[in-house]
Amino acid sequence: MEPGRYICINCCQEMDSLYRTYAGGNIRLTQCSKCKHVVDKYVEYDIVLVVIDLILQYIGAYRHLLLNAEHVAFHKLAIIFALCDAYNKWMFRRAQVENGKMFDLEWTFYECFAQSALEMLSFFLIILALNYRQNTCTNSMQLMLTSICIGYYGNVFVVLSIIWHLHTKWSYRALTQLFILISHIQVQRSKFFY
Structure with a gap:
């Protein structure tokens, strides 16, 4: 050790x-x-x-x-969180279109997944750019990826949307996004503010 x-x-x-x-x-x-x-x-x-x-x-x-913590597969969690976010977006889009063909619905899911992955990558690049000049020991690339991944764990609340059909409710969507924002703030506070 x-x-x-x-x-x-x-x-x-x-x-x-x-x-x-x-x-x-x-x-x-x-x-x-x-x-x-x-x-x-x-x-x-x-x-x-x-x-x-x-x-x-x-x-x-x-x-x-x-x-x-040791032995946490954050790369697998990132994929799960991106898929949950994509599913949430897909359900919202699907509710807006009534009679979509199966091929169109599948393609829409791929678009939503690409959008979710691009949003996560953009957020990572912005955080990396903002923290570029920090000379702290906690500023490694692995820790940065891990912290951003943890901040997105609120995306699993999509399970609630499946159970209670909340995907079209603006209150559910707003609270989920607010929770994810607060999670990202707390992650950054936990790394840099003692």
């Missing part, structure tokens, strides 16, 4: 470990030397509780996921 590999989710102090393992498989969470809080309480949380804290927009949950 490399020194300074982990970050305290409270004060962003670099730490060597998140916990210590003792005999019998017992663990003890590491205390931060700077703020005296537990370095990362989310280490012992179930993923469902982490997701709930992400929905509640807790910066500590974002820092855990961005800086301390």
Whole structure:
């Protein structure tokens, strides 16, 4: 384990470990030397509780996921989030056209997916350009891609639109976009503001 590999989710102090393992498989969470809080309480949380804290927009949950979590396939999540966004756009367009042919509906979905992927790429390039002059250790390309991917997790709310037929409701669409915007702001705050 490399020194300074982990970050305290409270004060962003670099730490060597998140916990210590003792005999019998017992663990003890590491205390931060700077703020005296537990370095990362989310280490012992179930993923469902982490997701709930992400929905509640807790910066500590974002820092855990961005800086301390291991083995998260963010590239797969990015594809899922883009597909969810494309499906949401496709459902909205489909509701506006009554008798579309199957080929036209399929082509429209591909257009929506291309639009979603282009929006994500544009957002990434804008964030990269805005952060270009920052000389912080958190400014790596991988972290930038990961943080942008995490900000789009609100796109999975399309499942709610499927269950309750909300895709044509302006309130659902506005709240989803507002949630995604707030998520992106929180992700950037978790990286750069201590």
